[in-house]
Amino acid sequence: MEDQFVTLAHGNGGRYMRELIAGIFVRHLANPQLDVAADAVYLAMPPGDLMITTDGFTVEPLEFPGGDIGSLAVHGTVNDLAVAGATPLYLTLNTFIEEGLEISQLDRLIQSMAHAAQSCGVNVVAGDTKVLRRGEGGGLYLATTGIGIRRPGLRLGVDRICAGDKILVSGPVGDHGTAVLLAREEFGLSGDLASDSASVFVLAQALWDQPGLRFTRDPTRGGLVTVMHDIAHATGLTVRLEENAIPVHAPVRGVCDILGYDPLYLACEGRVVAVVSEEAAARACDIWRALPGGEAAAIIGQLSGIGAQVVMQTEIGGERLLNELEDDPLPRIC
């Protein structure tokens, strides 16, 4: 790769594109399944139920404390499989590159993606690259599709949630959203906040054998409260959260207070929410606290009462309704 910037010629299907793919994508992502000359590739699958998920990534800036769009795409896709009870195996990758992106940055991002994939035990097996004219893209957009195998016999879903079930979160919320916010530098604030971008596979898997596990989800866009609304809508039950039980890093709370955001509506990218039976809650929380990344796990609420709403029990003993998101507080957060 002698060029310094991506040009439209890198997207034309010819020699430049072949060089870009060989010089960056194949070099970092190469594995036995990645056949860049094939239109479709064969995937060796172990026995079991095939699970699929897909996700788009538009985060801006492309690199931020704690991660970048490459590692974020891997973690986001791995996490969607993990919370559905599946072991992630394969990823496909679409890149939409804006003309003018520095090739050295693209190289860093794809290398970061490769490291994340390796540490998650997944292979990137197929890809496609499109180049957009200057002004038509946000530097880089990614879309990833993930394939995994579901744990035999495991069925997780909102339809399994019952009144009385407890709600757990594996760690502090709002880190990713706040870190990306600060990385944009448009607020004149800085700090040592970092995104929580990480695989939640080990945390999710740790609960798969626990009786009473109903449902898991990673609270990304729209944050914790949006997952709570999804649960309330799907079950018709009231989600009751305890304000002082929800872990939030102090600097996250500080930044949010200054800028007028609520960390409970900001994206996490390395946390998992679980709904478990009342009896199983303490044990599930202990399991998480013993794992790396789960040290701050907490029981934060309960399904209690009829009426599809989300209620916060405040520290001073009051109650308030938590509304659904209307405007997007932070576009291009993931």
Next chain:
Amino acid sequence: MEDQFVTLAHGNGGRYMRELIAGIFVRHLANPQLDVAADAVYLAMPPGDLMITTDGFTVEPLEFPGGDIGSLAVHGTVNDLAVAGATPLYLTLNTFIEEGLEISQLDRLIQSMAHAAQSCGVNVVAGDTKVLRRGEGGGLYLATTGIGIRRPGLRLGVDRICAGDKILVSGPVGDHGTAVLLAREEFGLSGDLASDSASVFVLAQALWDQPGLRFTRDPTRGGLVTVMHDIAHATGLTVRLEENAIPVHAPVRGVCDILGYDPLYLACEGRVVAVVSEEAAARACDIWRALPGGEAAAIIGQLSGIGAQVVMQTEIGGERLLNELEDDPLPRIC
């Protein structure tokens, strides 16, 4: 859907996004597998080798004679599976929507996608939607991943190509590229040209039982000549094309002559190229000509001689080298 335009709030993970997904994506694409509330979905798979492919779509304009970005995405993904010897079963869909896109247009495009998927016998099983700020997207980008099952025992690939093999194309080349070019209206030309956007599954499948079938590919970005270069590079053999054997619609040739394009480098979206043994060529061509969409199929060349190059034997008996694409002649063609 009471809104007229897509706004950032439609991408926030909350109520507006849920309404957009329910009002457009679920309404048109709904099927037993499409569980919009799940992080990952289970896919029932027949026995056989799992094949996967992924592709991005950035065509501009979003609607053009003969198709639109929705049907194009389905056909492109189905075709990548078909030319790899697989029967397409499932698609996933990523949408990147620019703020300000008319909701009525998005609705048309997703409806078109649904019709194409239905006529190809594939189900859209998972999706993700991101909204980009105004000025940051080209109206709409799509990324689709396709899953299929390979015909048992069938192995197609450039590694199976031998000296002496013949090259076939299923129909006239350059239609899609020329139709999109004219649809942009920046050239002051108009005509009744239409894209060839279509599934090539029936054409590809028709050759699967033919002894001597080596390799099939759909000539999209970079057109017919780019596929020929891929073959020449991979095999080290010379691809020798016969100029007067290559089918090109007269209006396509006319427009290309005026604008200075070569239709052999322009994208097709409903054609397939096959490499077959010399003995099998006539039979394969007859099979295609008897099928809808294959009426103009032709034997257009042969692998003959050492040296990874593409040579055109001209109508007047001369020879010239066909170079690889350098600049992109037509950005955002697919």
